[in-house]
Structures are given as C-alpha cells and as structure tokens.
Amino acid sequence: MSERSPRPAANDNHLLISVFAAPEHSPLFAVSKRVTDCGCNVAEARVAALGSELSVQVLAQGSWDAIAKLENALAKLDRDGELRLTHFRTAAKQQQNSALPYVVEVIAADKPGILSQLAEFFAGHNINIEQLHSTRYRAMQTGADMFSAQITIGIPNTMHLAALRDDFLEFCDGLNLDAIMDPMKF
Template identity: 40%
Template sequence: MKKYFVISALGKDRPGIVHELSKAILDSGCNVEDSRMTVLGGEFALILMVSGHWGAITRLERQLPPLEKKLELTIVSKHTEPRANAQDRVPYTVDVVAMDHPGIVHEVADFFASRDINIEELGTWTYPAAHTGTAMFSLNLTVSIPAGVHIGRLRDEFTGFCDNLNLDATIEPSRH
C-alpha cells in the first residue's frame, strides 16, 4: 500500500542540495510526487511529498537525521495522506501587481478567506519597475473556488476590492 511523507528543508543555499536529497529519496525506494523548491535571500527552502511502501518511507526517515547534519539543513518531516479531490471546487489563477507596500498579501488573503475560498499556492516577488526603478510587487495565487460561487459576481467584487487598494489584478480559470 502506497504511503505518503512530506519533507521540509531549510538551510544556507549551495550547489548539490537537491542532488543529495533526491539521491536519498531514490536510494530509499521512494518517489517524489510533488515539490516546491526556491532560494530566498541566501537560504534554500524546499517542501516535497514523497510516496513509497511503508518500508521505503521508514528507510527514508532513518536517512534524514544524518542528511540534515551532512547538508547543514533544518529538516522537518511528517506522514500524510494523498490529497482528496475537491469535486465541488474549481481552480482559478489570480495575478496581482502593484507598487510595493506592506499588507498586500494579508489583504488579498483576507478577501478570499472571508468567502471560504482556499489558497492552494502562493508566490510573491519584488522587482524594480522599468524606467523609474519604483519598487513593484507581484503576487500569483491558485485558489479553489466553491462550485456554487457566482464567478461573475466574485470577479466584480475582486475588481472593486483591488481598485480600492490600487492593485492591478486578474482572476482567470486555471490552466493546470
């Protein structure tokens, strides 16, 4: 029976971390099902879900403490279940761009949470605007909208919300 295991790792970025972690997963007989990896500042951050039979997951669990020490990472792991299919939810992609200022993520998250809309993925970054160098902020979300929500009304509410905060935004059906 297939088991699932989530691993989170954080540490100083350097070449070879993904190689070492993926080798441990392969050597244990597990498979990477889903993952997100990035470098934030000088830190490497990873979260991944692996699958395997119980013996493979146990072998991987035993490899983590020495790997944590060898790679100078903080590793946290947890057994989990496969994600249930949300039959009554429809995925949408939300993109927001604005001049950078504190609170954008919180305000957008509050908009969706107050409507029982789950944020599935979130990515943000800052960059200088062309020509002026003004600090800009970009936010990309994948949200799961309950099937009963009237999307036209939600889009109108979101557009008004963004106009009030001086945010440029789109909300479109997800393509993945």
C-alpha cells in the same frame, strides 16, 4: 483465525519534507537521492530561491517500511549540518472535484500588508489558496518598489463567479492593485 488489516498500499504512505540550504549544497539532489535510495518515489516537489537560500519541498510516497527507512536517512542528513530539514508523515492531497481552478495575478506599488489583505479576502470567501508566488522588485522606468503575486485558487463550484470577480476587482481597486482573475488554462 483472526483477521489482520491489510498493509497500506505504497501510495497510502507519504512523507512531507521541507529543506532549506545554500544553493551550492544542492538540497534537491540530496533529498531526492535519499528518497530514491530508500525505495520511495517523489510524488510532488517544489523548489524556490528565497533570499540567499533554496527552499525545497518534497512529498515522498512509498511503503510503510520504505518511509521509515527514509525518515532515518533524513535524520542523518539533518545531523550533517549543511541542510535545515523538517519532515512529517501526511496523506495524499484529497481531490476536490467541486473546486474550479482560477489564476489571480496582482501587481501594485509595494506597501506593507498587501499579501495579508489578499489572503484575508480569499479566506473571507472560503476560497483555498492552492499555490502562491509573490515577490518585490524595482520598476525599470521609475525605480519604484513594486509587488507582484501569482496565486492559484480553488473556487467552490457553488459560488457565483461573476459576483466573486466583481467583489475581487472592487477590493483591488480600493487598494490600488492591478489584478486579473481568470480560469486556469491547462
């Protein structure tokens, strides 16, 4: 009698779905309904208005056959043409017990390259950007174009926090960015 490997548990099968659509086509409803109808569950979801579109990211989890059924349902939804959709199989996020969650907020007069310079700073220090929201807006008083970013980072617990904060604030001063870096409050 040969041993068969056990079938993966429901939470071992994940499908990452990314959808763009006009707000009136309710991409979150369309995708979350398919997830539920196929016997899967929404493990995580993000919705953001970008330009005139809604962006929806959903991490679905379920049994292997439920995920396969969901892939087929999404292919049909994509063919209908109202949504721009991609999906692929992935794994659950690995828990990082050694990373300290910090929140970074940056405000500055807008100029090209601010976001890439921030990303370069964190990458150069081996710090993962976990979440980011950035936008441009006009200052109410002056009408100047402004840049704003809220960034969640994972700082390795082996890193000297005071030195990192000093390096970051010096970096921001050099670019004329108003910034803070604080531990995340839960």
